[in-house]
Structure formats: structure tokens, C-alpha cells
Amino acid sequence: MEVFLAKLPPINEDQLKKELKPHLEALGIAEYYCSKARGKDFALVTFIDASDGSKFLQRHGESLPSDGGSAFFRTSSRRLLIANSLVAAKKSRRQLDEKLLSHLKLEQKRRAEKAKKADRKTQPATDSSSFTVSSVACGKNIFVQKDSQLSFVPQTSTSTSCSAKITRRALIVSSDTDGFRIDVPYTIIQDFIVARQCQKITLVLTETPRFYESFRTQTYDRNSEPMEKRGWVRETHFHKLPGHTRCVSQCLVYQFQVVDRDFEQLVRRWKTQNYVSITEYDLLAEPYTGIPGDFYASWMKVFESELLDPRRHKGLPFPFLFQVQGLVWNNYLHPSDGHRMLEGMAEAIRVCRAKGADLPFSVESMKTLRQRIPYPCPGVDPEQLDVSELLDIILDKERIPGKVGTPQNECYRTSLPSHQAWVMKAIVTPTRILLDGPDPESKNQILRKYSHHAEYFLRCSFCDEDGQDLAFNPKVSNDRIYDRYQEVMRAGIQIADRRYMFLGFSHSSLRAHSVWFMAPFMDGKSGLQSCSSVIRGLGDFDAIRVPAKCAARIGQAFSETPFSVPVSSLGIESRSIPDVKSKDGSRVFSDGVGTISAEAMELFWDYLPSQLKSTAPTCFQIRWAGAKGMLALDSSLKGKVFCIRDESMRKFTSSDVAEMGICDTSSRPLRLWLNRPMIKILEDMGINPEWFLELQKKELENLRAVTIDIAKTSDFLRQQSIATPMGFPSFLKYLSGINIDYRDDDFMRAVMENAVLRELRSLKHKARIPVSKGVTLFGIMDETGFLKENEVYITFDKSQEKISRPPREGQVLVTRSPALHPGDIQLVDLARPPKGSPLRDLKNCIVFSQQGDRDLPSKLSGGDLDGDIYNVIWDSEAMPKRTFGPANYPRVTAPTLDRPVTSKDIIDFFINFMKTDILGLIATRHLTMADYNAEGTMSPECLSLAELHSTAVDSSKTGIPVDNRSLPKAPKFRPDFLSPATPLKVYDIGQVELNEEDDDDDDDDGMGVFKHRYYESEKILGTLYRSVDEKKIWAEDVKRHDKAEGGDIWEGLLSIPKALVWKNNLDVDYKRQTERAWEIRNMYESSVSDLMYQFSENPRRPISEVEVFCGFILDRHGKQTRRQRDMSSKLREEIDRTMSWIVKMMQDPEGEEGEDSVARQKDVLELCWACLVVGCADDKERLNSEYVVRGLRSFRILAAGCMFKQLELFLSVIPQDGKETATGGFVGVRGGSGGKKMTLPLR
Template sequence: MEVFLAKLPPINEDQLKKELKPHLEALDIAEYYCSKARGKDYAWVTFIDASDGSKFLQRHGESLPSDGGSAFFRTSLRRLLIANSLVVAKKSSRQLDEKFLSYLKLEQKRKAEKAKRADRKSQPLTDSSSFTVSSVACGKNIFVQKDSQLSFVSQTSTSTLCSAKITRRALIVSSDTDGSRIDIPYNIIQDFIVARQCQKITLVLTEAPRFYESFKTQTYDRNSEPMEKRGWVRETHFHKLPGHTRCVSQCLVYQFQVVDRDFEQLVRRWKTQNYVSITRYDLLAEPSTGIPGDYYSSWMKVFETELLDPRRHRGLPFPFLFQVQGLVWNNYLHPSDAHRMLEGMAEAIRLCRAKGADLPLSVESMKKLRQRIPYPCPGVEPEQLDISELLDIVLDKETIPDVSKGGTPQSECYRTSLPSHQAWVMRAIVTPTRILLDGPDPESKNQILRKYSHHAEYFLRCSFCDEDGQDLAFNPNVSNDRIYDRYKEVMRAGIQVADRRYMFLGFSHSSLRAHSVWFMAPFMDDKLGLQSYSSVIRGLGDFDAIRVPAKCAARIGQAFSETPFSVPVSSLGIGSRSIPDVKSKDGSRVFSDGVGTISAEAMELFWDYLPAQLKSTAPTCFQIRWAGAKGMLALDSSLKGKVFCIRDESMRKFISSDVAEMGICDTSSRPLRLWLNRPMIKILEDMGTNPEWFLELQKKELENLRAVTVDIAKTSVFLRQQSIAAPMGFPSFLKHLSGIDIDYRDDDFMRAVVENAVLRELRLLKHKARIPVSKGVTLFGIMDETGFLKENEVYITFDKSQEKISRPPREGRVLVTRSPALHPGDIQLVDLARPPKGSPLRDLKNCIVFSQQGDRDLPSKLSGGDLDGDIYNVIWDPEAKPKRTFGPANYPRVTAPTLSRPVTSRDIIDFFINFMKTDILGLIATRHLTMADHNAEGTMSSECLSLAELHSTAVDSSKTGIPVDNRSLPKAPKYRPDFLSPATPLKVYDIGQVEINEDDDDDDDDDGMGVVKHRYYESKKILGRLYRSVDEKKIWAEDVKRHDKAEGGDIWEGLLSIPKTFVWKNNLDVDYKRQTDKAWEIRNMYESSVSDLMYQFSENPRKPISEVEVFCGFILDRHGKQTRRQRDLSSKLREEIDRTMSWIVKMMQDPEGEEGEDSVTRQKDVLELCWACLVVGCAEDNEGMKSEYTVGGLKSFKILAGGCMFKQLELFLSMIPQDGKEPATGDLVGVRGGSGGKKVTLPLR
């Protein structure tokens, strides 16, 4: 029920709530909602329970006097007193919003659940506290030499009264004079130091806080009445701190003087709230330190001057200068210590070169040093930060031998060689306050890195992001203009690293979306020619005729697309031809947009330049970059000779003479599983697809996930489908363990790996509606060159051996779409056709072939797709058949504004910055989902159709430069569907174990910036039903986490007995001790690589991701769902950990043997090494030979060793006769092991 209040006194909504509270409490009414328009004398009170509304009106509703007479002449009596004024209270005549009522009921349910959790834990629900600060200081913690006491040295401070507030997620300190503020999220606080005597709190941070300035502006409410609104500007520093800009980037220790009388009680409240861990410690402070206030800034000048002068480098290779500068800029070393480090490194290198010896340090050892430098906090010993000790780590404890991962070293600075398709790349990260330097790290080559392969260190990959590595958050009440101005300044001025200045060069389309660019420093190439921005761009092709900055940037960006593989087409004698595009009769539509052809003979030559795994799949389609052309090459078996055909109009984007090599971005090596997503599901619902089809698919997937941690066979299948640790055979290893009665769940690390994988899929299933479709597939799209397919016909072909993808029918109706699909016509129903035997189409693999007939090409009907590398989804499940279809979108072509002169780098920089400012693709997609659920017409509503067109414009803005103004978006409804609710954050423990944080509350305290808290209602449509069908907390507790660890010894004790028993039983001369030293070398190499990846793929260089995340090959977001950056990082992480595992497995199973060894003798050596690796992996220490490069004790090496050992035992068993019989090929071998002599069975093929 809704009650209308009128004749209110001039109070605001908060004051009205305060006045109503005692009246409602007296009636025992707890659930209600109050809404009042600004400046009006009326309001509404909504009661979830209609009886509460009736009770309220019975007590306070207006009534007529009982003295008789005509009702017309009587005045009603007011019985509700608000702020000393009697007001009218009566039942509202307006229709109650059902979504609003649904929101109130959902809130009531959530509050009840929250109260139950609070009761169980006996914790108060109110968690905020405030206090007063009289001064703020920013500086560094250092050890004073005379007594080695940890001291805070201020670099800037201000004595100004500030109000501080502890909220659920951050400490907010606001100036009392102008409202400027510092926001310090708890997750960036490394140490919260409390000094009781002087009442100071000192925060050691892992990244810079967020700084804001406040301003007031005049605006108007819905009734066009003037009102004052407060806004915010994101800043690069805190204006109250004089000279803060000079030290904000490297000084990450902030000290606050608290003036509250009962400081001790305040500290106790903080500890009770348990947001941060508190350390009690009295830091030595100025002037007792004897250190001048300009100590840091003066040494920074000395350090930078030294770096700028090549004569003072004393022959230090540039990668070392880059890394030492990074140690200072990234807040690892004080510039005075970095100065001493440069001197020590230079002297050590000079002595080695005088002796003709190799360099005493490497890029790898410098990265290890960075991982071992602690924060200057209480509990850290001075020796841990002493520069002489740190130099000893780098120079004297270099334990990584020269190793190869399939390539040759880039220079003398690197101990690890890379495959030919990778290069060492240096990286910079530009945030609102800092520039961080990271790397060098391996990355796939692009055309530029391949062309200048001997000068990769002159190129710098630069990312622009917030302090936490994410994109700048969009908030209509916060202006980020000053941050974007800073980004533009960096792009125009460049980044000075030692004596090189890196200037802007370009970016690919994908890096534009990721807000990442390439910089370069001038250099002399192999032919002694000077290479700079202009010469490098000129070497790519002629871009003068392209007068649109966005389009010019996109064309130049083709050279920056990752092309992991390249084919020397010229030296192989592979010819090229130009062929015309296939168009509609009126010429308005291009059916062959982006796809050319390749002959079988040329294709087979291409295979030779692919890695073995891809070559074995014999792909017939290639996504390429060549001589200004981009797109796909598809096999045309009717072509003779060594030739490929390019369509000049649709594929060649600019003229280039660089024709020697063809870069390959991707191949059609395998089909991809089809996964539904929320936009696709919503359109299918509007098309009339039976909702039960979605629910049944989801139910099957839920059942599979529930069974993963219960049934080892399903665990193995699940891990294989997820490709987790595939190079070492992790899924098979778990089955082997089960076969000998060892439960992997009794090992914390292996259990965490499986749980992480299940949780990832569970969260995607609930929050993204990512549901697999077995009767569907995802494939590259190409065109039918033969003309066999008729209009609205397609042919699909793919490798049928892939698990979880059913065989399609030979003919029938299928659904075809492409993501992202927002327009209802982005999903089309077409006919499946099969070409006759002998047709060239039958020679294709893993692709969908579209017809070249009709008035309009089908790909363009599917979210504006083309054939230059787009992938398409095909569904042939008859249960998904829709009742209706919609016509495709047909948006007018947008003409981009052109310049009257050639495009310059400055124009491209301006476009890049403006793109970051206006990149609201995510906002449009979310608004579309909201409106589609809110409106009865769904995706056919006018708002959704408008949003679909705006989304198309936003997608094209990367090439047109025409952004979408967020003010043009249809106004968002007051309430969101519940399936858009944020995911619950996660708690992550030491080795990567995770828990769902039930105590987290998304009702965070008001941050004072006017951010509207989203209100959610229970959606009755299919996405809401799917969302509520997944109770992730229940599944996590009852299905995933239900295993209790068995009592008794470590599972590895039993596993270690297996090879010993096997050797004894077969009377083999195998002794692991002969290979122990080699095993420690391999372990050190593996753990060195893993620890590198833990830091390389973290968004904060000082906060590594967990070993479990590296092992799994994906990053879990602690806040609930993966960000776009984390998804991009995860795909690269998977590639790197797979490469590392393959390399280590090869070292264990394919060691170099002596010439002339027979196969049995060789396999004995391999068995010895695998056994030794298992023993070493299980050891914490071995006579001092422990692993040097670990991050808190790594756990996964023994798993790799165990997997290799089982494979070797299988292989060895197949080679030796069993009691005079033929070698075993599939017997079960009983062995005895374990302290109890328990008989276990080793399962062999």
C-alpha cells in the first residue's frame, strides 16, 4: 500500500524519515519506504505489507469531524504531526509500481538474511566511525643509520583540520575548509601503524590514494526549479599538501595526526570492525631523525641526472638501467639506494668484462630482487633493505643457468631464451599519479617487433589506467578531465627512461579498447639508418591519403596486431593475386568483405611455420596481416600452385611495399564451444524460444559442476575441458591418484585448483548466464567461393572429435548469430546445406560458409559482422526453435569528419584520449539489458532499438572517431533487474584457497559523491529466473567445499613410495639420488618462471596473484567478477603457464642422454630424474639447496613431477618383459607403499 502525505513543512527527505521513524516504530512497522521530491510539500510512504499501511492510516490518516452536518462543508482533521506541523495522510490514488514493490520485497529479504548472519556472529550491523585530523603528511619510511630505527620522513605536510571517516571499504579524509578529500581503500593499505603516545596513524600503501576536489554548480530539478548541486573533480594530488606533485608518485606513506580525546577507544573500534590489521609502533619522526626534509627530492635529482648521462652508466646495458629506474619509480628503492646499486652493478660488470667472463647478473635476477624487497614496515629488519645485501642477492646468488624455451637469447642480459614468435618487451603503466615501469616480459611479436627484432628494447608498451590497474570508473558526478589531461601530456611529452625518451608510436584495435599504446625511442637499425616515429610509420606504408585520425590510427594499428607466427611468402615462392569482391546486384553489399583464398600447396607451406600443436590440426583458414591487407585466407582447393588471393577493395587498407612476410594472427585449428550470454538469451526469449530450454541447459551444467568435486572421473573430464595444466596432464594425474586410493582433496593446493575452476564457472553461470549449448558451435566465417549455397543457406564443418559438441544434422533450420547481439534481428534463422562430394567446400575445416547470393550478405545482418576474422555462433537444437523472427538492423553509414591535411601523431593522440573519455560500450550494453527487462516489448521496445543503434555507433567509433554522447542514452529506470546485482566479493587465502564473503554488504556507507545506489527487483523474465536458479553460496558450501580433509600423513608420503616399490619389484638399477642436483636445477627454473608470472600478470607490480591462479591460467577477481583487463591478462597467462609447463615437462622427460644409449637405459635415466624431481618437489630443504626464487613457498612443482613420474612408469612398464611374457600394455600393477604397507594399485593403460 502507498500513503500520500501533503501539506508538509519545508524539510528534506532525510528529515522526513527521521520525523516518521517514531510514529512507525510505535506501530511496530519496520518495512517501509519514503520518497519526497526536492522543494515540494508532499511525499509518499510505501508499505510492503498492506496491513501496515492500513494500521498507519487508522492511527494517522485524515478524518472527518463527528459533529454532524454536510460533509461538503466540513474540514478534515489532520492527525500526523511532522516537525511541529499537522500534515495530511491518506491513501495514494496513483497506481503502485510493481517493480518498485518487487524491489522493496527483495530488500526486505536481503536485510533479513543479513540480520541472521549478524546474529550468528554477534556483530553489530553499524560499522562506520568518524574522527578529526589536525595534520596530514606524505613521505617515506626509512631506517636511520645511527640506530637502525624505522622512521617516517615527511616530504610535504599541512596543518589543516580534516574530518576522517572509516567506511566499509575505505578511509576518507576530507578538508573542513573546501571539502577536498583523500580516499584510501583498505585493500591498498600494507600496514596501518598506530602510535599511541603521539596519537598518529601512519599508513603504508601499495598504491597511491584517490584525490578529489569539490565544486558547486547550479542546476535544475525535474520541475525546472533551480537547485545547488555538488560535484567532484578527480585530481592528480592533494591540493592541501604543498609541493605534493613532486613526491606523490613515489612517496606512499601517509601520516595523520588524530585530535580525538579518547584515541585508545577509537583504535579499539577500528580493531573491532576488522577492516584492516593494526600495528602498534612508535615511528621515529623529524627532527629526531636528523634527516633533512628535502632528503628524498635532492637524491632524486642526483639519481635522474646520473641516468640521463650515458658517460656515467659505466657500460651498464640498458635493460638494467630500465629495471633500476623502475625500482625507484615503483617505490621499491630510495633514490640514494638506487644510486649505490648502479655503482655496485657497474663495478661488478667492469670486473667481469676485464676477465672476459659472462655478466654477473641478468634481467631475470633483477626481477627476483624486486620480488624480495619488502615494504618498510615494523617487523622488517634493516638488513633486508640494505643495498649491499640486495646487491649480493643479484650478483652472488644467481642460480638460474642458461636455459632455452625454444629460441635464442635476445642479448647478454637475458639468461632465458624465448621462442621465435616472442620478444622481451618493456612496459609502462600510467596512472593518475604515477608512471610505473615493469618487465621486460615475453610477448608475442607483431609486425614492428618482428621487423626490428634486434631492437625490441627501443619499444615500450604503455597502458593508461587507474591506480588499481582498472579503467577509470564512470561517475556522472565526478569529472576525470584532469586525469585525461595528464594522460595526454604523457603521450605528447613521452617517457624518459635513462638516456632514452620514448615517444608515442601507435596502437592496434584491441589495444585501443584496452587503453594501451606503443611508444618508441629513436635508434640506429642494422643498416645504420636512424629510425624514428616518421621513418617507422613510413616503412609500414603510405597513409597520407587517409584524412580521418581514427581511420588512420586503425590502419597504422594493423602493424601492432599480435601475429605470433609469420610465413616468409617471398622466399618460399608463394605468389599473390588480386581478385575482385563479390557484391550484390546493386553494388551496395559486399559478400566477400574481408576474405580471400589460398591454394592447397601454399597452405601446406603455411603449416610448416606453425607450432606442432597447431600444425597437427591442419587448419584451412588463416587470419592474416600482409602488405597493408588484413582479413582471412580460406582454402580454395581449385587453385593451382603456390598462391594466395587478396581482395583489394575489402582487404587492402593501404598501400605497402612490405611484402616479404605474412603475419598470422589466428587459425581455424579447432571449433569452439558455444556459450549463451545474457543479450543472446534475451533476444531468443523475445523470439519465442521456450524458456524451459534455457532452464534445462542450465540445470545440466549445474549438475555437472556439483559433481566435479565428488566424482573423480567428472573432475578429470571437467579439468580437461577447462584445459587446466594440460601440458603436464593434471586431469590424468588426479585419476592416477584416485586409482591408488589417494584423494587429491587432501592436498590443499590441488583442492584449491579444482575449487577455483569450479567457482569461476559457477560465477559465470550465475552472473553472466554463460550456459554451454552442446548442439551448437562457434566458428570463423568465410564465403562460398563456388556459388553452391543459395540465399539464406550456410554450410558448417568442424572437427567432430571435440568433446561436448554434438554432431549437426546434414540439413535443416539453424540459428546463426554473432556477439554482441543487441538488435532483435541480430539472430537469424537460416537453412543448413551440405555440398556434394568433390566440392572444394568439402575440403574446409572448422568454419561456417556463407552464401554469396541474395540482396544482402548474412554476416552484415548479424550485429554488422564481416569476414575478416569474425566468429559466428550456430545452434541446431530443435528445442531452441523460435516462434518468430525479426528483420535485421539497417543503420545508415556514418561519414566521419576529415582533415584538410595529412593526419599527424598529435591528431591520433587526441583521438586516443577522446576515445578513452567516451568509451561507454559497457554502459550502453547494461542499459540495454535493463530496458529490455523493464519493458513489456523487450528488445523490440523503442528504447532498446535506440540503444542497439547507439551501441553500433560506439563500436564503429574506433574507426570513425564519432563517439556516443552518454546524454543521448534513454533514461535508466529507477530499478534494475536482480540479475544485474553485483557478485559477492571473495576472500583469498595464502596459497589461493577462496571463500565467498557472506558478510560483505553492498549497502556501503554513502561516499559523499552522490552516487546513486542501484535498487533491484526480482525479474520475472528468463534472465531473472536463470539468475535465481543458481544459489552459489549453497552450492559452494554443500557441494564444492563439503570434503573434510582426511586425518593422517601427507598424501605425498604415500606417493613417494610408489617409484621406490616399482623399482624394487622390477629389480631395476634406478636411484633418484644420482639426479638430485639436476632436479633442484629444474625446480629452481620452474619456480622462477612461476613467481615471475605471479608478478607479471598482477595489476599491481607489488601484489602478486596467487600460484593457484597461475597454475589454472586465469585470474579471479576478488570483488566478484572479472574485469575486461583481467580477462585479457588471463588469456595471455594461460599461454605463458602452458609454455612454461611444456618446457619443464620436456626437461624431465626428454633429458639429453649419452650417444649410443639403448632405449631402456635412457628411460631408466628419465625415471631417475622424474623420481628425483618428485622427491625434491616434496622437500622444503635439501642440505641447503633449497629453491632460491619462491614467493612464500610454491607448491605446484611436485604436482608436475608426480604427473611426469606416472607417465614414465607407464612407459617403462610397456618396455620391460613381465615374467618372461611380452611387455605389459594395460595391466594393473599392484605395489606396496605407505607407512602401513597398504597395497595400492597403479592404474596403467
């Protein structure tokens, strides 16, 4: 039932809900929904149960007048009091909204589930604790030297009466009178210090709080009554603190004077709520220390002036200056300590240079300090912040052997692969500039061209304080934050004596809100290089008068090209060939793809790493001399030649023709994974829902089997590429073969749980379902003309076990993600070229026809052939009942300038793009509307959104943004499959638990954040979503494991080599290699520790060891962000490289690959065995280094994998009965032909 309320006072919807709540609770009504339009004096209340509505009207509905007339608008007949006003209530005549009823039923179900959980555990108090604050101060904690007393030294303070409250997520300090608000999320509180005697709370923070200033504007309602509208502006500082802009970035200690009388009760309540850990400590303040208030500011001036003057650096190389400046800017060191560190380092280098010795420290060892410097909090030893102690840490770290090879220069001790460079980074937030790195990154054209000057380039990201994109909130303006970003981009960033200025960005970094800066340098070949000269060296851009397009063309040089081919020195000829077009010339069939001869292709292979070279790819995604796109093998071409299509591939003219950059290759086919937009269109095409459900069921069964079947566990981990360089998947099989359950080890179990959880979450929240009768491939064009209109040819490596063989002919579905328009999935015919056709020489690609009125790729979400990948499905169960015509959007003409584009124009475009980038919002709105409307993706709203999405995609090249006011209005309710994922708790080494804490009842934060409401979707995406009971699977399949009784599994593993050595009477003793084994463990754990910090969004809170081991960053809030996805990809590359390096060090200790003598194999076995022994040793037994991270557990797994592999190999080469034996695999696992089984009882 729906009840209509009229003659309401001027209150908003949230206030009305609060007013209604006691009336409804008094009647025992829990399930209802209240809706009130802004500025209106009426509202609707919907009850899931009609009897509840009747009960409400019986108590609060209008009373019948004695004259029999209408009572509804008579004040005397009203019986509902809302905000001291009598309100009319009666049954609504409007038809009930089915989605609203579905929402209420879903809420009823969820509330019942929460009630059950509440019965099983005691809930903490949920009411917020409000109190009054009389002053706010911002400063730093320091230790006073005379007595090592921790003191708070304010840099700025203000007396202001304001209210504060502790909510479930944050401490919020605000004042309606002064119009400000400070949000301090608990996730950024390192220490919450309470001083009972003086009633002060001091917060030691890891990030800057969020500052807001309120604004009010007056509008009028429909009755012309004045109405106040309130909003917020995100600020770069707290405007009530004098001079706060000068210290906001590095002073992260805030002190609040509490004036409430019952402070003791407040503290007790905070402890009971347990939202944040509280430290009780009487922190001294400035009056007791005698330290001047400008202590920080004056030292910052000294420190920065010293950095600016090269004469005062005293010969310190720039990478070291970058590190020290980063320690100060990132709030690790006080500027006075930064000054002392510069002096200490300069003296150490002077002494070494006088002796002709190497530098006493490196960039890598200096980066260790970020893991070692604690926050100045109660309980911290002041010596941990002493500069001389910190320098000792650097020197101690330097004693740990590093990766072999020739470093880039004397400041580094690690040798990088040829395709990588050390890249320095900066992070610009609303209040700070943080320095990070340098970290290994794949080279692009610029870094390759100026490889000896990499430190003059700076990668700069623009984000919120927590490393994420600025959140969109219709009631919060971020304009002042974007103004700050723009100012930084125009003014540059001063680091030591170099000023880095804006240079450019690639297309992917534009989406990631990241750019490149550079500082001028002298190049031996070309003299002084600046931003303008570097860009001129790329090519001629004067003819491009659209800032977005010009930025995109310059950005080609910033695309990562991990591999390069010296085409000029190899004598490979380049040719220009025309594009293939439709008869009327309006469509380009060859858009972005050229050709390459077999002879040239084979030369390309020589410049690929071995794992790619072995796949013999026939398609290459390239960047060369202003051209971009694909080169596909044309075996009819003779000689060493490649062909470029000038019109579609060459984006600007350039004389830089010596090298060709390779972005990617068609080295292997990719599995096809369904996603939510694709599934919705397929549903609208009439595909049987059972097809999706069957695929999902199969994947769920596989995931369940992974937790109990060791063979499937091993295969799953191999498919996920988890720790494959050390053979982790095979090692688990080995353990099973000797009756050891890997789940009895906390770390290995956590690795499996993390891997399964990632796939489980993707399956539920993204509908990421694999299709075995499908594949994902690069797209190219048929150069021979064999394929007819609407025909395709697919070819791929059939050895991929998860991809079925396609039919030789028949119909297939072809699409490309993201697909939003119903015509983005097309039904086409499969064709197979005759033997001898050049098409038969291609591998791992889909070939499109060059015939017809319109090219097929352009019909698929506006695709082309410059590197796009396409999805193909040939499952007969997925053939559609209906198809839709493709979208045909008019070409958008971008406004042009009447002059060449300048750097300022590109900066303005970048800032505006960040402001207006609503691609994700459009995609989510499309999913919502497609489910909400009966017509699905064919509804007018969805067709409009599909076109807006196309415009938003193109805005990176046109500069024409989508106005969010043009989006179709969102429904009041969202389908349940868009509900947020359950947050995660990650603890200790990386174990994960689903955080089922209910935070739905948190206080309204006053920021006007809209809380989404959900209904149960009756369409396929809703069914798929509810078919995955994440919590049940997690509890019953993933987490359920009874640990075996008895000793630790590592005790049993350590006994195996000892028993075999004794049984075979072998002269093998690991003790001879113990010292070297400790060195290797230190190297490995030092590298892992570095990665834990390097890939964390909070540099003081590392990710877990399990995340590093898996090469995947978990998002604690449930859904991985774009930044985390990008970082995970790089993390996987780095941990694989580290593992390969360590494995090689164990298995080839002397660098003598290929030598298989018994003596050498014995040495290798002793080292691997020693590594296993020291890997199982406690940290207190560690040799050689006091300053290596503690508590890591993955080294022993790596060592065990190497040891058992080597043990099997050694037993195969030692003479037995005058003969040498041969086996394969691990000890205890049957090898290949002729192998023997050596299973040892361990219990």
C-alpha cells in the first residue's frame, strides 16, 4: 500500500524519515519506503504489507468531518505531527511501483539475515559520540633531546567552537556557524592519543584530512517560498588555521581541545565502540618544550635552500637528493633531520671518493628507510628517528648482495632488463606532492631515446589523498582541487635544483590521470634538451589544431613499448601502401593495419624475449615514425620489408625512423570471458538463459574443485600464473604425492584462498564467466580478398586446453568490449581459406573481410584494426533468435584553434578531461536502465546512453566531453547485481576474511551522499548474481579445512633430503652452503619487502606478502580499482622477475649453465638444501643483517621447490650399479618414461 502525505513543512527527505521513524516504530512497522521530491510539500510512503499501511492510516489518517465533506485539506482533521506541523495522510491513488516492492522485499530479506547474525554475536554500540571542541592545532610530534620526551609542536592553531562526532567510519569536526568541516577517516589514523588531564585528543595521521567549506544559495519552491540550498567545496587546506597552506602537506599531527565536562565518559564510550584504537598518553605541548612555533617552517626553508644550491650538495648525486627530499615531503623526516642527512651522506661520499671506492650506499638501500622510519608516537624509541641510526640502516642494507649485472649508473646496484628503466614518480593530491620511486618501468620511445637521462623524466599522477580518483559527489565541488592540479602542471615541480615541467601523456595514462614531466638536460648528441625540443624531435605537430588530438599524437611516444627493433640497421625496408576502402570511400577496411614480410618478421623475433620468440608471433602492435597500429604477416611479400598505410596509420610526420617500438604481439590466444554488458545484449538477442547458467555452474564447480582436488589446484594456479617461475603449482602436487596437505601451511593456504577469492568475486560481481567455445584475438584485414562480406577467418594455437577447437565453417558471434549498443554483437559466417593461401600462415588472430559497404570492426563498438582485440563465440547453444543493426553515429567534428597547439592548451584539456570523465558513470547507468526497462538495451534511454558512451570514449581525442546533465535520469532503484561487494579483512601474512560488519545504520554524514537502493533483478544478470552464494562458498568450500594433527609440515620436508642422503650414502652436506643461503634469503626477502611497500597505495602500510606472491592486489573495500588493476599487472612482472633471479641463483650458483657433472649438481643440491634449512629458521637465527624485514614466509616455499627438483636431478646423475639413472619431476612423484617413485613416509 502507498500512503500520500500532504501539507508538509519545508524539510528534506532525510529529515522526513527521521520524523516518521518514531511513529512507525510505535506501530511495529519495519518495512517501508519514504520518497519526497526536493522543494515539494508532499511525499509518498510505501508499505510492503498492506496491513501496515492500513494500521498507519487508522492511527494517522484524516478523521471524517461531521458535515460529511472532504477532510483531507482541513487542518482540524489531520492527526500526523511532523516537525511541529500537522500533516494530511491518505491512501494514494497511484499504481504501486513493482521495482519499489521488489526493493522492499529485498530489504526485508537482508534485514532478516542481519537479525540472525546479530543473535550470534554481540554488536558494539552504534550511536555516534558527539562532543565540543574549542581549538584546533596542526603541527608535528618531535622528541626533545634533553629527556627524549615526545612533544607536540604546533605550527598553526586557532580557537574555534565546533562540534565533533565519532561515527562508524570517521571523526568529523564541523561548524555550521563558520561553515567548515574536517573529515578524518579511521584508515588514516596511525595513533589516536588521549590526554585525560588536559582533555586533548591528538591524531597522528598517515594522510591529510579532507577539508570542506560550505556554501549556501537561496532558491524558491513551487509556492515561491524561499528555500536554502546547501553544498560543499573541497578545499586544499583548513581556512580557519592561519598559514595552514605552508604546512598542510607535511604537518600531519592534529590536536583538538575538548571542552565537554564528562570527558572520562567520552573516552569510555570511544573504547567501547572500538572504531579506532586509543592510546592514553600525556603529550607535552609547545609551552613546556621551549621550541619556537616556527621550528618546522624555518627548517624547511633551510632544507629547501640547501637542495636548490648545487654548491651546497657537496657532490651528492641527484637520485640521492630525490630520496632525501622525498623523505621530508612524504612526512618521514623533519626538515632539520633532512638537512643533517644530506650532510652525513655528503661526508660519507667524500670519504669514499677520496679512497677511490664505490659509493657507500645506493638508491635501493635508501628506499629501505621508508619501511624503517616509524611515526613519532608514544612507545617509539627516539633512536629509531636519529639520523645517524638511519644512515647505519642504509649501510647495513648495502651489505646484502644484490642482483648481478651492470647497473645504469653508480647510484644503483640493480641491473635492469634492457626493456626497463628506473622511473622517478610524483603524486599530486589535493594538499600534497609526494615523491616516490624510482621503480623499474617498461620503456617508451622517449625513455629509449634518452636512456642515459632517465632521471630527468618524472611520472606524475593526480589523485585523492588515498591514491584513488577524486570521488564524484553532486553536492561537493572539486573545482579548487582541479585548480591546484592545473597550477602544478603549469608551474612544474621543483626537486632539488631541477624544475620538472609538463611534457605529455599516453592515451592510457590520460585515463589513469597520469602525465610525464621533464627537467632540462644536456644531451651529448643534441645539446640542451627541454620539453619543446624533445617534442620537436618526435615529429611535426603544427598542423594539428585540436588540443586533444595533438596530445594523443604526442602521446604515442609515451605508450609503453617493452621491445624495440632497430629496423634501419637491420636493413628492413619500409613501404607506403594505400588503405582499402568501401566503394563510396566512406569506410576504411584496413583502418590501422599494415603488413610485414616473413623475412622481416623473423628478424623481429630475435628482439623478443625467449618466451615470446618461441611462440613465433605473426602480428605485431607497433609504434614507428609517427605511425601506430598493427603489422600482420603477408607471406606473399618478398625480402625484408614492412608496409605502412599512411592515411590510417601515420598520425604525424617524423624523421625518427631508426627503431620500431613493439607494444604487443599475437603470441597466444586469450580465453573469452563474458561480462555484464555483453550478457545483457546476448539476453536481448534471445539466447537461452540456461546457456549462461550452465557456463556459470561449470565455473563454480571448477572453483569448488580447486579447494579439494590437488590436480585442479595445481592447474588453477598455473592458469593464474601464480609463482610459476619457482614451480609453485607443481610443488603442491609433489606435496600431495607424499601425503602432505599444503593447506596445513598458513601461507600456502592463504595463497590459494586469495586466488580463489579473486575469481569468485569476478564471477559474482562482474559476471566474468569463461566460454570454452570462444576466443579473444587481435583483429586484422584479409589482404588477399578471399573473404566475402560478412565472413571472418579465425586462427589460433590449438594447444590451449581451455579453448575448444572451432568448426571449419558455420556461424559465429563476434563482438568487442565494451559493448553497449545491441548491434555491437554481430552474427557472421566462418570461412576457411584454401591451402597455400597467405592467410593460412597467420596465427592467433581474427581476419576480417575487405568486401562490402561497411567494415565489420566499425560495427563492433566502433572498433578498428590498430590493436583492438575481438571476442568470437561459436557455441551452437549461443546462437541468437534475433539480431540488431549496428550503431551508426555521426562523426563528431572537434573545434579547432587558429594557431598551433601549445603546452597550456594540452594542460587545460587534461584538467577538463579529469573533471568530465564520466565513462564509468555512463556504463553503470546503462546497465541499470537495461535491467529496469522491459525493452532492455533497445530502450530509448539505453540507445541514448550507448551514443553518449561512444562520445565519452572519443573525448580523449576530440576534447568534446559529455555533459552529465544529458544523461537519462537514473531510476530510484538499482538492480541487486550492482550491489557493492562485501569488504575484506586482510591480516598477518595476507589471510583474508569477509567483513560482515553491518555499516548500513551509520549516521548520516551530512554530505548528501546518495545511498543506493536495490531490487531483485528478474533478468539473467540478477539470476547469475544470486546463483553465486559468495559467503556460503567461502565458508563451506574455501575456508573449511581441519588442520592435521602432528608436527609442522616443514619438519617433515626437512627430513626428506636427510633421509635420502643417509640412505644413498651421499657426500652431501648443506652446512657448507649455509652462509650463502642466508645471503640469498636476505636478497629475496629484501626484494619482497620492497615490493610490499612499492605497490601499496599507502607507503607506510605495505600490502601483504601473499599479495606480492600472487601478483595481485586485493581491494579491502571489495572491488579492485583501475589503479590497483594496473599496479597488479606490474607487480606480477616484478615478482616473477625476482623469483626467476633467485631460482637461477640457487640452481646456477656459479653462472655455469649447462654443466651437468655430478660435482656441480652436488654443489647445487647443497645450496638448495641449505636455502630450505635457513628458510625454515627463525628470524632470530638470521645471519649478516640486522635490518631485514621480519616474519616473511614465502622463501622456504621457493627453496623447497628448488631443493626437491634438484634432489631428483642429482639422484638421476649419480652412478647406481654402474649406470646413470634418469627421472623427471619431483622426488616422490612419478616421472616420465623410466622414472622411479621415491615416496618417503613422513608421519
